[in-house]
Ligand SMILES: O=P(O)(O)OC[C@H]1O[C@H](OP(=O)(O)OP(=O)(O)O)[C@H](O)[C@@H]1O
């Protein structure tokens with residue numbers, strides 16, 4: 141995580157109330173969703189956000205418009221809890237247009253005032269903004285804006301856009317374009333004004349955003365939808381029209397859909413980790429089925445790293461599709477050798493050190509019947525701090541495996557992400573601190589293999605990685621950051637900058 145806030149409690153000190161054993165991971169990012177042209181826009185948005193829950197679990201929010209007023213509800217917690225029907229919140233969010241957001245913070249702690257969609261009253265009227273991504277010069281711009289009189293209400297990078305728009309001139313879209321021309325970083329945005337639903341992707345197209353349509357045959361009308369992933373369309377029975385293109389701004393109003401490309405064209409760099417881990421396997425992202433991409437990566441992994449073994453076992457959930465691909469390619473049978481408890485997600489006991497140590501066991505358990513006496517290939521998508529792998533290898537050996545071979549469907553994660561994924565600092569990344577052999581020894585497996593960078597690109601249907609012009613952002617594996625990291629370059633070295641004097645406690 142790019143920690144640029146210290147006025148709030150540091151993220152690492154906070155119990156998010158979601159999964160106390162999950163604090164070591166490469167967390168997800170954020171989800172955005174928007175719809176215009178249907179009754180019950182907020183209900184559709186709540187469903188869309190529910191399908192996109194995997195992208196962010198700290199907080200959720202919806203802002204809608206009923207033709208006269210905007211209505212908003214933002215709260216820490218999961219979509220299903222916050223918008224639970226018994227609380228009657230969605231019923232009060234009336235209107236024909238709405239946007240929503242699930243947050244996993246990258247800049248600004250998971251506090252009430254940082255929950256999105258943000259909302260501001262402009263000269264032209266109200267505007268709600270929801271952002272997936274991370275702005276890499278937000279702190280730089282914030283300092284300048286504060287000098288010129290801006291008073292920030294939150295500590296998120298996203299609020300910078302609101303102030304840049306307030307200082308700009310012209311119509312809503314003129315101001316948005318002017319603001320976006322000043323920011324660096326990654327963004328897939330959805331915005332809602334009284335008349336418009338707007339979707340924009342940064343010129344590199346780092347984060348996904350799709351456009352869909354929901355027909356109402358009875359009324360002969362249809363609503364337009366913007367969603368981080370297609371699974372957000374599927375849940376409400378909407379059809380995908382297409383991906384919003386990198387650098388494209390789509391404006392939907394009562395005259396229909398308008399598209400423009402207001403930014404200087406740049407080479408596209410979609411996040412390759414979306415295919416490896418972040419997106420849901422049933423989503424179609426940038427023309428590829430995520431499930432098929434993961435299977436292809438697993439196949440490539442098996443080609444690069446054939447291991448004599450008796451059984452291929454995924455580390456669920458993320459390792460499943462690539463393990464299927466590995467098994468298909470190698471001819472070694474796939475087995476659920478590890479069973480995941482899906483009910484561990486919520487706090488039910490305080491995570492003392494002793495209990496925290498049990499973490500992985502509470503979530504995963506070895507299925508002794510398919511492990512005992514076997515040479516096991518374990519497949520997972522990534523190693524971040526190595527906590528999961530180390531404990532799983534120990535567990536598989538304790539269940540009687542004779543050999544344990546760990547195969548990872550991404551190259552070693554050596555660098556942090558600054559484009560919208562909460563990654564631990566570099567110093568915490570196992571692959572940044574250790575050689576391959578040191579990692580193998582620390583994890584305790586017989587062999588440890590990562591897919592090669594070229595292998596990963598081959599699995600995506602390319603001849604390999606073109607280092608002069610890589611097709612994807614792969615900075616967390618290569619250190620080749622496609623977008624300038626102004627705030628990192630200007631930071632004092634420990635990344636901390638006091639953005640606010642207000643310390644807040646986590647409250648519901
Ligand atoms: O090296 P580590 O720091 O242990 O982190 C890596 C693990 O964390 C993630 O899985 P997670 O258990 O969070 O969830 P999922 O696989 O069910 O999505 C990821 O898929 C790896 O399995």
Ligand SMILES: NC(=O)CC[C@H](N)C(=O)O
Pocket residue numbers: 168169170171243244245246247248254256271272273274275296297298560561562
């Ligand atoms: N993970 C994300 O996309 C986060 C969006 C935004 N940077 C925030 O921290 O709120």
Ligand code: SF4
Pocket residue numbers: 346411412413414556557558559560561613614615616617
């Ligand atoms: S640094 Fe990694 S996680 Fe971040 S956008 Fe690039 S590929 Fe994706």
Ligand SMILES: [Mg+2]
Pocket residue numbers: 455456457458459520521
């Ligand atoms: Mg996993």
